[in-house]
Amino acid sequence: MPNENIFYQKKIEVCDEMKPTVIADHRESQSGVIQHLLAVGVDVKFEKLDVGDYIIGDVGIERKTAGDFLQSIVDGRLLNQAKLLSETFEHPIIIIEGTDLHGRRLIHPNAIRGALAALSTDLGVSVIQTTDEEDTAGFIAVIARRSMKKKREIPLERRKPPSPTLDRLQRFVLEGLPGVSVILAERLLRKFKTVERVMMASEAELMLVPGIGPKKAKKIREILTSPYEFSQQGI
Incomplete structure (x- = not known):
């Protein structure tokens, strides 16, 4: 029987290594996003993050509800947070969770459009809108799986480009x-x-x-x- 236990333990360890992994800020631990990530087989590790809510390799993700996104425009937090996200991660992403972006606050649509334009064109931050926590988790899971696949495909040696212009x-x-x-x-x-x-x-x-x-x-x-x-x- 001891041999079976050892085999089982090794099997579990191998499976864990093959799981896509996401680092989440400890403040996200009670979020429904975490439960949905675990449900689809993503390994979540909690840390105290200074920037962003989720990290996957060189991808940094800031998650905002639609209401928080609009409030951050009003109080001026948005661009400062986005600038820090862009400076810290090679691939910065802001997820806006919720479909009522234009209906929660009395804020002019042009102000929202201007903020979205500044994020993408001035700061190089990708903006993704999701419907709810489950949709957010699904998007994060896709990035985590792509990141894991990318790591497996990285060659050991860099090769000169085929057309050396x-x-x-x-x-x-x-x-x-x-x-x-x-x-x-x-x-x-x-x-x-x-x-x-x-x-x-x-x-x-x-x-x-x-x-x-x-x-x-x-x-x-x-x-x-x-x-x-x-x-x-x-x-």
């Missing part, structure tokens, strides 16, 4: 930096114009680019400025 090679160079995807490489080049200027940028200058927060900027500068120390294990 100058712009692709420039992005390719920057994609070798920690946490820099093709999208972030494009943002860096648009901001600094050349690869050389990106490499010379300070932490403060790097953080002017949406998707680069203090931790990522510090890591990039660490990679660029640390003396090389040969390690046989690194080859």
Whole structure:
């Protein structure tokens, strides 16, 4: 019988490793979203998050009910929260939960449209509207599964782009930096114009680019400025 218990325990551990995982802010623990995530097989880990309500890899999600979204426009919180979300995560998302966005408060429709436009065009934040907690959980679960699939498909070595045009090679160079995807490489080049200027940028200058927060900027500068120390294990 002991062997059966060991086998069963190992089987459970393997299954847990294969589950998509979401990090949730501890204040979301009583939310119906959590129950729906667990029901569809998503593993949820709780932490005290300084930014966002849910984290999936390089995706940061801020969840707002329709009422809270409108209130955050009125009291001026929205753009500050969105800016912090954009600076911290490579893929920032705001979920607006509820279908009555235009019916809860006496706020002009153009103010709502302006806020939505600013989020996407000025700050690079994706805005998703869901109907309820179950719909929100379904959307988060899809992102978690895609993230898990993406990790499995990441090659061990970077390969030169098939058509090595100058712009692709420039992005390719920057994609070798920690946490820099093709999208972030494009943002860096648009901001600094050349690869050389990106490499010379300070932490403060790097953080002017949406998707680069203090931790990522510090890591990039660490990679660029640390003396090389040969390690046989690194080859």
